[in-house]
Amino acid sequence: MRFTPRQEVSKKIVDAQHAEVTAWRYECLKCGHVFRVYPKGVSQKQISKRVNGMAVMLYLLGLSYGAVEIVLSSLGMGIGKTSVFRAVQAVAQQVPGLKREKLLGGYQTKAVGADVTSVRCNGKWVTVGIAVDADNGMVLSIDELPGEDAQQLQAWLEPILEAVDADVLVSDDADAFKQVSDETGRSQQVCKSHVGRNTEALVAELAALIGAGQDHSLEAIGITCEQALRDLEALQEMIHTRRPEDQPRLEAIYLRYANARKPGKGQKHEVAYRMRNLFLDRWNLWPRLCFYRTWKDEYGNEILDGTNNHCERAIGWWIKERYRSMRGYKQEQSALGISRLIALAGNHLARGLRLADLMA
Structure with a gap:
């Protein structure tokens, strides 16, 4: 021609x-x-x-x-x-990848961190899911989600986990993420920071109620206030050290409260029953909380730090920081597109990004 x-x-x-x-x-x-x-x-x-x-x-x-x-x-x-x-x-x-249907070409990682947030778009709140490499913070996907229940999270996360060949899911301690981990056959690391803060708040609240001496539910199961306070103190210590071998110890403490009376419909939960639920939850959560202690590289070093900080940081830097200076997005596609573009720039902080390559 x-x-x-x-x-x-x-x-x-x-x-x-x-x-x-x-x-x-x-x-x-x-x-x-x-x-x-x-x-x-x-x-x-x-x-x-x-x-x-x-x-x-x-x-x-x-x-x-x-x-x-x-x-x-x-x-x-x-x-x-x-x-x-x-x-x-x-x-x-023109941003390449960063969406569930089209991830970064060929990228693989053994651990994926996931979390959800929301942005205001045209007067309504839009749920946004973000998935990152839990080892280095590389953003893998930013997607709009129809909701935050387990089925919706699994429909979003499972293709991502498969695409990058991940064995581990890192998340907060929401039950929906636990179900996704179980349904997809992945190990899970629950963020130690989330669990630590929640536990500290619950321990402080329960200790105050026990100290007030107005709740007598502990006496009904043969536990003194002093014993209950020692158990709460032991829980705090275990939450801080996070040793996998402490799970039987948690089980033994839970069994002390296992017979606490369940409140009737419309009744307030008594201290003994709340103690039962707290120790039961932490006992069941323990393998997920301490997973990072047992997952190590060939040199015996822990691969993860036990937190979901990479996801939290990505939400703050690549989604919320731009969003805070606005009154909200006008279009949902803009919210996703801008977040993906900023995240792409963040992924290239170490080596730089040529915007010209994205120009039509």
């Missing part, structure tokens, strides 16, 4: 260095089709890719669409905030 040049034409553009560029009109000798060839970084649009890239960069750094317009205009690049919006949305649509 042969082409012949027909005309040299000038084109005015919005750019940091050039106000005008030269394009060539070519004709296909076979079919007669005429088309233009533009210099690198210029298309049929008036705004150059350089300016669009600067607009996207400034937006990612936290400026609003209007603020980006003001900054670029002050630098001699007249671009409206609508054009800034279009540039950001166009780049967001």
Whole structure:
């Protein structure tokens, strides 16, 4: 196929260095089709890719669409905030992967961290799920979820776990994530920070109730207040040390409270029954809480740190930080696209990201 040049034409553009560029009109000798060839970084649009890239960069750094317009205009690049919006949305649509249906090509990890958050979009709250590499914090997927129950979380997470060949799920201590772990046949590490904070709060509340001496449910099962306080103190110590071998000790404490009377419908839970439930829950949770103590590399080093901090950090940095300066997104697709774009930039912090590669 042969082409012949027909005309040299000038084109005015919005750019940091050039106000005008030269394009060539070519004709296909076979079919007669005429088309233009533009210099690198210029298309049929008036705004150059350089300016669009600067607009996207400034937006990612936290400026609003209007603020980006003001900054670029002050630098001699007249671009409206609508054009800034279009540039950001166009780049967001080009983000490779970071969605359940299309993860980062070929990426694999043995542990995936998962969590959910919500953003306000057009007046309503939208649930967003985020999955990361639990070892290094690399964001794998950001997706809109219909809800947070176990079935919906499994439908979202199972394809991700399969795609990256993960053996371990790291999450908070929500029951829905435990069910996902069990249903998909993965081991689970429950975030020690979440469990620690929850346990500390419950222990403090129960100790205060026991100290007040107004609840006599412990006497009904033959346990003194002093014994109950010692048990709570022991639980605190075990939660802090998180030794796998302490599970039988937790079981023994639970059995002391196993016969606590279950309250009737509409009745308040008494201290003895709450103690029973607390120790039962921590006894059952123990293998998930201490999993990181037993999962080690070939040199005997713990692979995980026992927290879901990578997920928490990703939510804060890549989703909430941009969202806090706004009154909410207008479109759900914008919420996902912008979050994925910022997360992609975060994934490339160590080596840098060429926004030009995402420019259409």
